[in-house]
Amino acid sequence: MRPGRPRTPQVSGTPSVVGRLAPRSDGTVPFSVEFNPPKDMAAEARLWRAAREFERMHPAFVSMTYGAGGSTRDRTARVTGQLARETTLLTVAHLTAVGHSVAELRSIMGVYADSGIRNLLVLRGDPPGDPLGQWHKHPEGLEYAEELVRMVRDLGDFHVGVASFPQGHHRSPDLDHDTRQLCAKLRAGAEYSITQMFFDVDDYLRLRDRVVRCDPAQGAKPIIPELMPITSLRTVQRAEELSGRALPAPLLARLERAAGNDPEANRDAVREVGIEIATEIGQRLIAEGAPCLHFITLNFAKATTEVLVNLGYSLASAAVQV
Ligand SMILES: Cc1cc2nc3c(=O)[nH]c(=O)nc-3n(C[C@H](O)[C@H](O)[C@H](O)COP(=O)(O)OP(=O)(O)OC[C@H]3O[C@@H](n4cnc5c(N)ncnc54)[C@H](O)[C@@H]3O)c2cc1C
Numbered sequence: 001m002r003p004g005r006p007r008t009p010q011v012s013g014t015p016s017v018v019g020r021l022a023p024r025s026d027g028t029v030p031f032s033v034e035f036n037p038p039k040d041m042a043a044e045a046r047l048w049r050a051a052r053e054f055e056r057m058h059p060a061f062v063s064m065t066y067g068a069g070g071s072t073r074d075r076t077a078r079v080t081g082q083l084a085r086e087t088t089l090l091t092v093a094h095l096t097a098v099g100h101s102v103a104e105l106r107s108i109m110g111v112y113a114d115s116g117i118r119n120l121l122v123l124r125g126d127p128p129g130d131p132l133g134q135w136h137k138h139p140e141g142l143e144y145a146e147e148l149v150r151m152v153r154d155l156g157d158f159h160v161g162v163a164s165f166p167q168g169h170h171r172s173p174d175l176d177h178d179t180r181q182l183c184a185k186l187r188a189g190a191e192y193s194i195t196q197m198f199f200d201v202d203d204y205l206r207l208r209d210r211v212v213r214c215d216p217a218q219g220a221k222p223i224i225p226e227l228m229p230i231t232s233l234r235t236v237q238r239a240e241e242l243s244g245r246a247l248p249a250p251l252l253a254r255l256e257r258a259a260g261n262d263p264e265a266n267r268d269a270v271r272e273v274g275i276e277i278a279t280e281i282g283q284r285l286i287a288e289g290a291p292c293l294h295f296i297t298l299n300f301a302k303a304t305t306e307v308l309v310n311l312g313y314s315l316a317s318a319a320v321q322v
Contacts, residue, residue, distance in 0.1 A: 014118035015090050016159040018191045020060035021222055021291045028313050029286050030060035031293045032224070033304060035083075037064065037076035044079060046299055053301035055087050057308070057315045060292055063092040063121055063194075067128075077108065081115030092161065093117050097148045098125030101140035105148065109155060121161045121194060122148045122185075131241075132170065146185045153189035162186065164193035164211075164223055166203035170244055179210040186211075186218040194294055197226045197243045199251060199277075201284045225285050228296035229303035230255065230274030233263050242296065251277055275303060279310040286311065 021030055033054055038044035054062065064080040066073075084091040093112050097105065112120070124145040127133040137143045142151070145162055152158050162185040165178060172178035182193065198204060204225050212219030228239050233255065236247055247255075254277065258269040282293055295304040308315060 014116070014157075014159070016191065017061050017090070017092060017119055017161055017224075018159070018222060020090060021192075024058070026314060028311075029290065029293060031295065031304075031308060031313070032059045032061045032063065033295045033297045034063045034065060034226070035297060035299055037067065037072050038079060038299065039072060039075075043299070044075070047079065050297060050299050050301040051083060051087060051089065053305070054297075055089055057305070057313075059089065061090040061092050061119065063094060063294075066094040066096050066123075067125070077111050080112070080117065084115045084117045090119065091117055092119040092121050094121045094123060095148065095152070096123045096125030097138075097142045097145065099128065099138055099141075101138050102142065102151065103140065105141070105151065106155065109152065109158070113157065118157055119159045119161070120152055121163070122152055122190065123163050124148070135171070144181075146181070146188050149185050149188040149190050160190045161192045161194055161224075162190040163196065164207060165196045165244075166198045166200075166207045166225075167196075167245060169196075175210065176214075179207075179214045182211060183215040183218045186221055187215065190221070192222040192224060192291075194224045195226050197228050197239065197296060199239075199243065199245070199248050199281070201225075201281060201288065204285065204290075205288060222291040224292045224294045225290050226294045226296060227278055227281050227285075228298075229278035229307050231271045231303050232267060232274070233259055233270060235274070235298075238298070271303075275306050275310065278303075278307045282307055282311050 024030055035047055038047045062083065064076065064083065066076055080091060080093045083089055095108060122145055127135055142148050149160055149162060152160055164182050168175045168178040195204060195207065208223055211223065228242065230236055230239055236255065240246055254273050255270055258273040259266050263270060285293060297304050305315060
């Protein structure tokens with residue numbers, strides 16, 4: 001079942017993510033990229049190199065995750081603001097409820113609004129240190145992302161997206177419960193969702209069907225699939241953390257075959273297979289009518305660019321170094 005094209009609310013004339021989901025001028029499906037907050041100046045320089053590379057390829061939007069504590073948080077707000085002000089990239093800031101009072105959340109939104117950011121991906125966040133650990137709401141904070149969606153919408157001028165989970169969120173008792181909570185977030189005012197990364201496209205299609213069955217009006221809102229090119233056996237572990245699931249055995253077997261007895265010597269072969277796998281996932285998603293492909297980049301442009309080229313995108317800058 002393919003969702004129809006949704007209506008796009010206007011917020012102060014700022015482009016919204018949904019407003020950027022029309023096919024690109026060459027007919028290809030839009031793509032977008034996710035960055036992570038840099039931890040130090042060297043990482044910040046790398047992020048900027050990737051951002052400038054992507055800027056030339058005209059992604060629909062870029063998003064910046066939000067996490068960790070202390071100085072990284074300050075750096076996150078500063079760099080996200082700079083991306084919005086100093087590039088042509090439509091910048092989405094992730095906003096998480098975890099560890100914050102309502103007053104702090106309002107203040108973070110104020111910082112983003114001052115930088116001209118009008119698109120937020122609204123999330124609950126995970127307990128710091130151990131994503132699977134016990135969840136404790138901040139005493140003056142919020143329990144669920146749905147409440148934060150309402151708060152952000154009540155405060156006014158923001159376009160809101162939320163997270164969705166093709167295989168269900170790890171705290172959901174079952175998929176029906178999980179789908180009902182996603183529909184509640186969408187009804188609260190979210191315009192679209194971005195999925196947790198996955199390896200089996202059927203899981204994405206089943207999620208899409210579940211949302212349509214749960215609430216046809218919310219099923220018309222875009223569900224943007226997230227994918228990540230695997231570039232080494234080490235990134236398998238990162239991919240598994242981000243997807244919350246083990247890599248399917250046949251995919252792992254392909255990577256391990258390429259690695260043979262010497263993963264270090266065969267790292268180019270492993271990388272090639274990783275790019276091939278992401279390309280296959282992208283091809284199927286495009287064939288199934290996904291509204292956009294959202295890439296986890298780990299602040300590198302090269303692997304995502306290779307996948308896009310394999311998928312037939314003609315990009316202004318295909319010979320990317322980082
Ligand atoms: C695309 C994407 C980007 C992300 N970016 C970040 C990031 O930048 N920083 C970060 O820290 N984390 C990030 N996360 C991780 C996310 O914060 C965690 O997965 C978190 O555990 C769930 O967040 P949520 O917004 O889906 O929470 P919620 O929607 O609040 O759901 C959390 C759990 O509670 C259940 N639930 C929701 N409402 C109710 C209710 N009313 N009654 C009973 N149960 C309910 C849900 O079914 C689910 O099991 C991201 C996840 C995705 C998919």
